[in-house]
Amino acid sequence: MARNPVTWMGVPTFPKAAQEALGDSQLRSNLRHATHTIRDKRAAAVGEVPDWERLRRAGEAIKDETLAHLDTYLQKLEAAVTSRGGVVHWARDAAEANAIVLKLARAAGADEVVKVKSMATAEIGLNEALEEGGVTAIETDLAELIVQLGNDRPSHILVPAIHRNRSEVREIFRNQMPEAPADLSSEPKALAEAARRHLRKKFLSAKVAVSGANFAVADTGSIMVVESEGNGRMCLTLPQTLITVMGIEKLVPTSRDLEVFLQLLPRSSTAERMNPYTSMWTGVTPGDGPQEFHLILLDNGRTATLSDPVGRQALRCIRCSACLNVCPVYERTGGQSYGSVYPGPIGAILTPQLVDDPHDKQAASLPFASSLCGACFEVCPVRIDIPEVLTHLRARAVAEKSKMSPEALAMSAMATMFADPRKYALAQRAGAAAAKLAPSGSVSRLPFPGSRWTATRDMPMPATESFRTWWKTNRKDSDE
Amino acid sequence: MSDARTAILHRVRDALSDRPMAGDIPRDYDLHRDYPDLLELAQERIADYKADVRRVSPAQVGTEITAALARRGAARVIAPPGLPTDWRTPEVTWLDDTPLGLDELDAADAVVTGCAVTIAETGTIVLDAGPTQGRRALTLVPDYHLCVIEAHQVVATVPEALARLDTTRPLTFISGPSATSDIELDRVEGVHGPRTLDVLLIES
Numbered sequence: 001m002a003r004n005p006v007t008w009m010g011v012p013t014f015p016k017a018a019q020e021a022l023g024d025s026q027l028r029s030n031l032r033h034a035t036h037t038i039r040d041k042r043a044a045a046v047g048e049v050p051d052w053e054r055l056r057r058a059g060e061a062i063k064d065e066t067l068a069h070l071d072t073y074l075q076k077l078e079a080a081v082t083s084r085g086g087v088v089h090w091a092r093d094a095a096e097a098n099a100i101v102l103k104l105a106r107a108a109g110a111d112e113v114v115k116v117k118s119m120a121t122a123e124i125g126l127n128e129a130l131e132e133g134g135v136t137a138i139e140t141d142l143a144e145l146i147v148q149l150g151n152d153r154p155s156h157i158l159v160p161a162i163h164r165n166r167s168e169v170r171e172i173f174r175n176q177m178p179e180a181p182a183d184l185s186s187e188p189k190a191l192a193e194a195a196r197r198h199l200r201k202k203f204l205s206a207k208v209a210v211s212g213a214n215f216a217v218a219d220t221g222s223i224m225v226v227e228s229e230g231n232g233r234m235c236l237t238l239p240q241t242l243i244t245v246m247g248i249e250k251l252v253p254t255s256r257d258l259e260v261f262l263q264l265l266p267r268s269s270t271a272e273r274m275n276p277y278t279s280m281w282t283g284v285t286p287g288d289g290p291q292e293f294h295l296i297l298l299d300n301g302r303t304a305t306l307s308d309p310v311g312r313q314a315l316r317c318i319r320c321s322a323c324l325n326v327c328p329v330y331e332r333t334g335g336q337s338y339g340s341v342y343p344g345p346i347g348a349i350l351t352p353q354l355v356d357d358p359h360d361k362q363a364a365s366l367p368f369a370s371s372l373c374g375a376c377f378e379v380c381p382v383r384i385d386i387p388e389v390l391t392h393l394r395a396r397a398v399a400e401k402s403k404m405s406p407e408a409l410a411m412s413a414m415a416t417m418f419a420d421p422r423k424y425a426l427a428q429r430a431g432a433a434a435a436k437l438a439p440s441g442s443v444s445r446l447p448f449p450g451s452r453w454t455a456t457r458d459m460p461m462p463a464t465e466s467f468r469t470w471w472k473t474n475r476k477d478s479d480e
Numbered sequence: 481m482s483d484a485r486t487a488i489l490h491r492v493r494d495a496l497s498d499r500p501m502a503g504d505i506p507r508d509y510d511l512h513r514d515y516p517d518l519l520e521l522a523q524e525r526i527a528d529y530k531a532d533v534r535r536v537s538p539a540q541v542g543t544e545i546t547a548a549l550a551r552r553g554a555a556r557v558i559a560p561p562g563l564p565t566d567w568r569t570p571e572v573t574w575l576d577d578t579p580l581g582l583d584e585l586d587a588a589d590a591v592v593t594g595c596a597v598t599i600a601e602t603g604t605i606v607l608d609a610g611p612t613q614g615r616r617a618l619t620l621v622p623d624y625h626l627c628v629i630e631a632h633q634v635v636a637t638v639p640e641a642l643a644r645l646d647t648t649r650p651l652t653f654i655s656g657p658s659a660t661s662d663i664e665l666d667r668v669e670g671v672h673g674p675r676t677l678d679v680l681l682i683e684s
Contacts, residue, residue, distance in 0.1 A: 030664075037665050054509040061505040068502040071492045084648070090485040142671060143662035159662055166663055188663040192671050199672065204582050204621075220648050230620065230658035230673020237616045238582065248488065255647040259639040260509070262653075266602075270661070273525065274602035277673060278653035279616075285650050287579070288615035303491035309498055 002095050004301060005125035006354045007340045008153065013365040015455070017337035018329075027163055031334050034162045035325045041271035042322060042379070049267065058260045060383040062252055063316035066218075067306065073218040073251055074297065080221030084283020086293040097298050098129035101210060101243055104294055105135045108241045110208040114199075116225060116232045117141035118212025119157065119319055120245045120298055122341045123354070126210070137210065138202055140231035142195050149176035155335030155343065157321035158269050163334055166191065199231065209235035209290070213246040214265065214318070216295075217255045222282040223295070224258065226265060226275050236279050242290035248297050249306075249315040261318060264381035269320035301354030310392040314350045316382040321346075323376035323386060329369055338366060345376035349389040358400040367393035428466035511639045518600050519681055522634050525603030529656025530669050531677040538682055541628065545592060546571045548678050552624050554590035560618060562611020567592060567628060577614055585621035591674075592626045593619055596651075598634045599641045605629065605679070606641060607652045616650055625657075625674040631684035 003009070011017060021027060046052050066073055078088045091097035105113055113130065115121065115137050127137040127148075139148045146161040147154050150172040154160030161169070166186040173180045173194050180194050211232070215224040223244055225232050236242060252258065266275045284293050306312050324330045324344030335343030339362050340351040348366040355363040367390045376386040417423050446454045515521050519535060527533045536544045546569040549557060559574045568574055575588055594612030595605045605627055607613040619625050635641050645651065658673030669675065 034665055050513075051509040054506065057506050058509055061503055064500075065502040065505060068496065068500045070496070071489050074489070074492070090488050092484050092487055096484060140672070141662070142660050146662070159665070161662060162665075164663075166666075169663055188660075188666040188668045191663055192660055192668045196671055203672065204586060217647070222647050228658070229660045229671035231671065233616070233620050233652065234672050237620055248492075256642065258647070259642045262638050262642075272655070273528075274599070274604045274653065274655040276529070276655050276657070276659050278651075280647065280651040280653075282648040282650075285609070288609055288617075288650055297488070299488045299491065303488065303495045306492065307495035307497075309500070312495075312500075 002093065004355050004357070005094050006123050006301065006342070006351055007360060007362050011339040011362065013362045014333075014337055014339065014369045015365060017339060018333040018369070021333045021337045026165075027334055028332060030163055030165055031331055034156075034159065035331045038271055038325045042268065042325070045267040045271045045273060048273070049263065055260055055263055056381055056383050059264050059318075059381055060316065062257045062260060063318075063382050064313075066251060066253060067249065067312060067315055070248065070306065073253060074248060076218040077216055077221060077251055078297075080217075080219060081283055081293075081295050082221075084221050086221065086283040086295055089294060089296045091296055091298050091300070093300050094124035095129075097124050097245060097296055097300070098126055100294075100296055101126060101245065102130055102133040102135060104241065104243055105130065105208050106133075108208045108292070110135065110206075110241075112136045112138060112202070112206065113208045113210050113243075114138050114140050114202055114206040114235050114239065115144075116209070116211035116227065116235045117144045117160075118210070118245065119341060120212045120247050121210060122154065124245070124298065124300060126245070138199070140199050140203070140235060141227070142192060142229060142231075145195055145199075146172055149173070153336055154341070156324060157319055157335075157342065157344070157346075158324075163336070203231075203234040203238055206235070206239045208241045208243065209239040210243045210245065211235060213244050213250050215258060215261055216246060216251040217258065218251050218253050220255055220282055222255060222280055224278060224280045226278045228270070228276045230277055233277055233279055236281065237289050239290055241292040241294070243294045243296065245296045245298055248299055248302050265318055265320055268318075268322040268379065268381040301356050304356040305350075305353040308353065311349065311353050311389050313384050314346070314353060314389060316384050317346050317350065318382060319346075320381055322379040322381065326375040326379050328371055328373060328375075333369075338369065340366070345370060345386045345390075346384070349384075349386055349393060352393055352397075358397075364397045364400070367391075367397055425466070425468060428468065509639075510637065511643075513601070513636050515600065515636055518634050518636060519631060519683060521636075522598055522600035522603065522629070523681055525600060526598075526605070526656070526679055527603075529603050529677075530659075531656050531679050533679040533681060535681045535683055538684075541680065541682060542566050542569050544680050545569050545626065545628070548626050548680065549590060549592075552590065552676060552678070554624055556587070556589050558585065558588050558591040558614075558618055558622060560591075560593055560612055560614030563592060563594070564612070577618060579615070582617070582621065585617060588622045590624040590626060591618050591622045592628065595627055595629050595633060597641045597644050598629050599638055600634055600636050602638065602655060604641075604653050604655045606645065607654065608645060608649045609651075610649075616652055619652065619654075620673060623674055624676045624678075625654075626678045626680070627654075628680045628682065630682045634681075
């Protein structure tokens with residue numbers, strides 16, 4: 001089976017990538033500003049809604065109901081879309097989905113497709129696959145365009161170019177947009193205007209558009225896409241052919257369920273009462289919008305995720321990214337350190353499950369990229385217990401590893417030591433002696449095999465005197 | 481590819497072999513909330529999204545449409561097929577969607593529409609491609625959208641709005657003009673959709 005492109009090829013595991021990111025002070029300042037701004041705004045937007053907790057419970061229950069009967073709802077959705085003039089395709093993995101999109105684009109005579117920002121198409125590496133097949137994919141969301149033109153990788157689910165500041169964006173546009181004015185300023189307004197000019201002709205002439213889906217309604221076959229800039233509306237409305245790639249977990253049973261998610265999603269993601277634009281369509285409408293509609297239902301590791309009774313709750317995710325903005329680890333390391341399309345706390349539980357390959361060291365490192373502080377669960381609009389899944393996946397990762405791993409060796413050495421009081425006392429004295437050699441109070445480099453531990457963390461110095469020694473010296477009169 | 485379909489449905493059933501029981505969906509969230517003045521709330525919340533919102537009496541609508549189009553310098557204006565005749569003020573050139581080509585839409589100065597429903601709490605206007613709104617491209621390509629909302633179309637909450645809509649029609653939910661916050665989270669109005677949204681709220 002081909003490699004699942006949800007993790008990026010050739011990038012280091014999280015601990016190594018994070019160490020590099022921590023050294024980049026510009027990145028850390030960009031991230032700190034971004035995460036704090038969004039999280040404060042979100043708190044205000046959520047505070048306005050008196051029934052927020054009840055909406056969260058409803059959201060959780062709707063998604064659980066969907067997952068518990070996923071086969072039934074998928075077939076309902078397929079029947080509804082088909083009866084409204086759409087065509088449904090099924091794709092087991094990334095390669096299969098990419099091949100379908102390529103075939104459809106070619107059949108429509110397109111050597112270029114315009115794209116709405118979509119996590120599903122990023123997850124399957126669609127742009128690269130289309131490029132290999134001679135079709136150019138043009139990202140039309142401003143942040144995705146910045147990432148694409150900068151030959152960069154996204155760092156956030158909602159605002160993929162959040163690691164870039166305005167002057168970096170200006171440089172990218174000046175180098176990559178032939179029509180960008182020579183005196184292009186770094187004002188966001190001027191940069192947005194440049195993007196508008198750059199993409200306008202593409203929108204008006206594109207034959208094929210590719211989108212993801214925020215929600216699909218099983219009983220009517222309606223698809224919903226939520227956005228801000230209007231690039232989504234352009235793609236979903238103007239081209240003759242629309243291809244939507246959707247993870248099989250993205251559906252809800254009835255259109256009534258949208259009343260819950262249309263409240264939970266905008267306030268959790270952009271921290272607004274509502275996002276500027278939401279589009280919804282059902283199959284094909286004669287005389288309005290694309291006259292050919294294809295829906296690709298993508299598995300790519302979702303059924304593997306569904307099979308884990310603890311881990312399957314990750315499939316409730318509606319990709320709002322609220323968990324990223326409150327995560328102390330994400331705030332300091334940035335999204336690219338996760339080496340995956342899905343960064344942050346949700347990425348740490350979703351990526352290893354979608355990859356579903358115990359030999360993928362990079363994915364296996366992700367459940368450890370957390371302080372387990374629980375803030376991600378508090379903000380999750382569908383109540384995914386991310387800390388619970390993290391610890392569950394950690395246990396799985398440790399079990400998969402060989403018994404010769406540094407953690408396993410350290411634990412077995414500790415077990416031997418704790419089992420024998422004489423060895424324990426000896427170890428304490430050794431620690432106390434070592435402490436006298438390192439007056440700074442912490443150890444940043446131990447000799448092998450301890451170096452495997454200190455490569456990614458400092459170790460606090462052992463106390464210069466053990467409690468047992470202290471007790472013996474200070475409590476001579478007491479009963480021993 | 482029917483084999484992919486069969487395989488995925490098999491995988492789903494295998495994955496659910498523990499037969500997880502989903503509980504009932506609690507629907508105890510608010511379907512409706514009472515506000516002393518729904519139109520005032522709608523006006524305030526739509527304006528929060530950087531739209532120019534004015535309350536007008538039914539008799540003033542024609543004059544106010546003329547005034548708004550003049551303020552924005554709009555002379556060639558698109559009319560959806562069912563735009564009320566008293567909204568088609570004689571001061572501008574009306575373009576009927578015959579249908580118009582994309583270049584013609586792009587060359588127009590403005591579009592005037594009604595709406596299907598408006599959500600006061602979120603400041604959201606919903607278009608359902610009905611006769612006063614027309615197909616989706618009409619409100620997308622021109623740079624200026626003037627939307628006229630009648631008082632009886634305003635509801636308080638999102639659930640109330642969805643209950644009024646036929647969700648199988650093409651729907652567009654609009655909260656203010658096109659906007660982005662992708663560069664340093666600075667909000668910029670006007671990217672690819674209409675850069676200007678004006679709203680007239682007709683009082684009953």
